Amino acid sequence: MSDPQPKHPFILTRADHFITWAQKNSLWPFGSGLACCAIEMIATAAARFDIARFGMELFRASPRQADLFIVAGTVTNKMAPIIRRLWEQMPDPKWAVAMGNCAVCGGPFPTYAVLQGVDKIIPVDVYIAGCPPTPQGLLHGLMTLQAKVARSRPTKEILNPDARRTR
Amino acid sequence: MAFKDIELNMGPQHPSTHGVLRLKLTVDNEVVLKVEPVIGYLHRGMEKLWENLTYTQIVPLTDRLDYLAALSNNLAFALTVEKLAGIEVPKRGRYIRIVLAELQRLASHLAWAGFMANDIGAMSVLLYGFEAREDILDVFEEYIGARLTVHGIRIGGVPRDLDEALVSRIRGVLSGIPRRLKDIRALLDENRIWKQRTVGIGLISAAEALDFGLTGPALRASGVNWDLRKSIPYSSYDEMDFDVPLGSRGDVYDRYLVRMAEIEQSIRIVNQALDKLPPGEFMAKVPRVLKIAPGQVFQTIEAPKGVLGFTIKSNGTDKPERVKMKSPSFINLQSLEHMCRGNLFSDVVGILGSMDIVLGEIDK
C-alpha cells in the first residue's frame, strides 16, 4: 500500500467486513471444561439452548482447530501452566472467554490452590459473571464476543503485522 | 525391533475424562498395561476454606463438590450438622428433601447416560439425556431459582414450601421422563455395537469391589445389595418403598442397566413422596448464628455416585473445627487400574464413563 497508515481505503473495509463476517459466524469453541461451568457450557450446546444456531457447535477437541477458548471452571495453580500451553497451541486469530466467577476472579475460593482469575495467564476478551452463568448468560457473552469480532480489523494486522493487535 | 510400550497421556484436557483427570497410560499397541490416574487439577482447598466459614456459609460451597448432584451434597452436609447440633427436621421438610434429592439423582443419572454414550460414540443420546435433564432443572429453577448449584436444602429443612403448582409441574416432568428413557433404551439396550463395547468390559467381582471400597451403582452392578437408603435409612427414607436394582457380572453393561433401573426407581420414590406429603412446618427453628457445642459426628447418605459422607468436629464457635468429606468417586477411581488392565485403549474410555466420576468431588 502506498502510505503506511491508509485511512479507510474502500477495498480494505469491505475485506474487513467479509473476513470478520466469516470469523464471527464460525467460532469453533475448544472442548475443554474444568468444573461446574463446563456442565452449563454443555447444556448450552445441548438441544434447548443450542449453540449450533451460531455455527459454534463443532466443539473441537484439539486446540489446533479451535479458535475460541471458553475457560469454564476454576483454574487451579496446578492447571494454570496447562491452560497457558493450550492457549499457545491455538492458531492465531483466537479469542478467550472467561466463563464463571472462578475464571473471572477466583470466585468463591480465595485459597492457596486457586489462581485468582484466568486473565493472569491468558488475554481474555469477554468476562461472563455467574456461578455458573446460566446458558442464556453464556449465549449473551458469546454474542458480545461476536460483536467484538465484527469490530476487529483483521486486514490491518495482515498488512502490518507489527501494528498493535486491533482486538 | 520390538514395539516398545508407549506412555500415553490421557491428559487433564481430554474430551472424555469428564473434567480435569489425567490418566498416565502405558500402552502396548492399543492394549493397556498400566493406568495411573493423576488427580488434583481441580483441588480448590475446600476443606481449608470450610474451617474459616460458618456452618450456613458452607452449605452453598457443598454445591460445587459434585456439581452434577448439588442437592445430594447439601443433604449430606445438612444431615451431619443437624445430627451434631441435635436439630429435628419436621416431617414435611424431610419429605420435600426426599423429593429434591431423588430429582437430583434423576438429573445426575440422565447426564451420566449422555456422557457415557457420547464417549462410546452414540452422540444423540447425550442430547436426549440432557433434554430430559433440562426439564428437571426447570423445576429447580422454579423452586429456588438456580439450575445447577441449587443450594435448595438448608440446615434445619428446606427454604421454600412445595405449593400445588410446583407439585403438579413435578408430576408432569416425571411423566415425561419414561418416554425419553424409552428412546435412549431403544438406541442402546439391544444395540449390537453397544453390547460389543460394554459386555464383559471392566469386570470387577463382588469381593474385589468390596475390597476396593466401591460404593453406589458401581458396587450394586457387581451384585452387592448395599444401598444406604435401605441399610441405614436417613431423612425418613424408610417410609418409602422402592427396590434396589442389582447387576450380576459387574461389567460396564451392568452398570449401565443398574443406573437406568435406578432412574425408574427414583421416579417411583418421588411420586410416593408427593402422594404422602404431610402438612405442617417444613423448616425447623434454627438460630441465625448457629453455635454448636464441641463434638464430632460422621453421617453418610446414598448420593448418585455412591456413599457420600461428612465428618464434622465442632469447637463451640459458629465455625467448624474440621470438616472432612468422604467422596465416593475418590474411592471408586482407585479401582480403575484394576478394571482397565488388559483391555484395549478405547475400553478405558468406556470404563471411565461407566464409573461416573466427577472431578469436583474427587479433588475437593
Next chain:
Amino acid sequence: MSPAVSDFVIPVAKIAAVILYPMVMVVVMIWLERRVVALIQGRLGPNRVGFQGILQPVADAVKLFFKEDIIPRQADKLLFNLAPILVMFSSLLAFCFVPLGEPLRIGSYTLTLWIAESPVGLLIVLGLSSISVFGVIFGGWASNSKYPLMGALRSVVQVLSYEIPTGLTVLSVVFFARSMDMVEIVRRQEAAHIWYGFMLPVSFVVFWISAVAETNRAPFDLPEAESELVAGYHTEYSGMKFAYFYMAEYTHMVLASSLVVILFFGGWLPPFPGVKFLAFLHAVPGFVWYLIKIMFFLYLYVWIRATFPRYRFDSLIKLVWKWLIPLSLINLLAVVAVRYLL
C-alpha cells in the same frame, strides 16, 4: 463449432465443472450433515448465517483460510504438507472418471458429461481412492505425536482391510456388466431393465458397509475417534490444511455415494423404466435422478452417524475378516455360477 471452442473452451469448462461439482457438493453436504444431525438430536442446527444456515460452510471455509498455519517443530515438514494435498488430490482426480449423465447433443456437438471415459474407469477410481490412505498415514506419522500416530495406524488397517470386500463386490458387478467402464455398466442396467442393486442385493449391502468404513465415517470412525484419540490423524493440523482434510472426507463420501449409485442403482436412469403410466418420469433429465439418488445415500451416511455408537478396533477388524470378506467371496461364486450356468 470452431475447433478453438470445441478443443479448448469446452474441456476447460468441463474441468472447472469437475472441480466445482465436488466443492459445491461438499458445501451442501457439510450444511446437510449439521442440520440433519441437529434435527435428529432435537435441536435446530446452524440457521443464523445466510438463509437457514446455507452459508455456514462458506463462513467456516473463509475463517479457516485466514487461520494461522502451525507446523509442529519436530514434524517432518515435507510429509506434513504433502498429506492434505494427497488426500484432496486423489478424490478430486477420481471425479474425472465419474459419469454424470447421458451425453447431450447441442447442435452438431455431443457434450459428454464426463471428462474421461476409459474401459477401465472403475479400476482407476478404486485405485485413486486408495491413494488417500497415504495422505492419512503421512499426516498421522509426520505430526510426530502419539495420538495422530495411533489414528494413522488404525486408519491403515481399516482402509486396507475394507478394500478387499469393496474389490470383490465390484468384481461381481463387473461380471454382470462384462465391462469396467462405468458408462457401459449403466447402459447394461438400462438394457437389462433392472438395476444391479436388486439383482445383487448382497453385493450392494457389502459394498455400502465397506464404503462407509473406507471413508472413516460413522460407526467406523476410529481413526479420528473424537472421544478417544482427541482428533485422530488430523490433531496437529490447523487452518487450511485442516480444511483440506475436512473437505476430503466429504469429497470421499460423495465419491463413494456416486459409485454406489452408478454400480447398483443405475446412475441417471429414471426409476421405473417399464411402467407405462410413469412415462412422464423420463422427461426429467438423467442428471437430476443421479443427484436425487446421491443425496439419498449422503443422507443415509448422516443418519447412520447420528444413531450408531462406535465400533471397537478389534470388532471392526473381526467384522471384515470374519463376515464381509467370506460373504463377498461366496456372493462372487454365486454370481459366476448363475452367470454361466443359466
Next chain:
Amino acid sequence: MLDVPADRPALREVHEALTGRFPDSVLAGSFEKGELAETIRAEDLLPVLRFLRSEHGFNCLDDLIVLDNVRLPEAPAKRFSVLYQLYRFPGDVRVRLVVDVGEDEPLDSVVPIYRSADWAEREAFDMFGLRFRGHPDLRRVYLPDDFDGYPLRKDFPLEGKGDGL
C-alpha cells in the same frame, strides 16, 4: 468404664469384644450421638483392625480422617489424631478408631488390610505431612510434588504462602 446404652446391643458387643481382647491397648472409649469411638495405642492399630475385620466382619473402611489439635484449648501431647471409620456390611454397625500421632511420628499403613486406604493415606500425607510405614507409593495426591508445606495444618495460611504460580 464406658456404658453403651442397651438399645445398641451390637455396639455394646463390639465394645466388650475389643476391651476384652485388647485390654491394655484400648485407652479410652466414647459413646456420643449414637457413635462408638475407641482410642487405641498406635502400636496395636494393625492387630486391632485385623481382629475387627476377620472376627467381627468390619469389611469396609468408610473414611480416614486426620484432625490437627494444635489450636484446641487443652493442646494434647500428640498433635494429630487419625480416625478410622469402620463399617460392617450388611447392617448398620459403625465403629471409629482414634489413634493419636505426634508431628513426625510415622504410623503403620493399613493398605494391606483395606485397599481403599491407599489414596486416603496419600491425602493425609499431602494435607498434614503424616508418614505411613509400608505404604506402597506415598506421594502427594492433590498438590504438585514441589509444593512446600502441608495446607490443612492450622498454622498454614488460607491464601497460601507467596505467589501461586
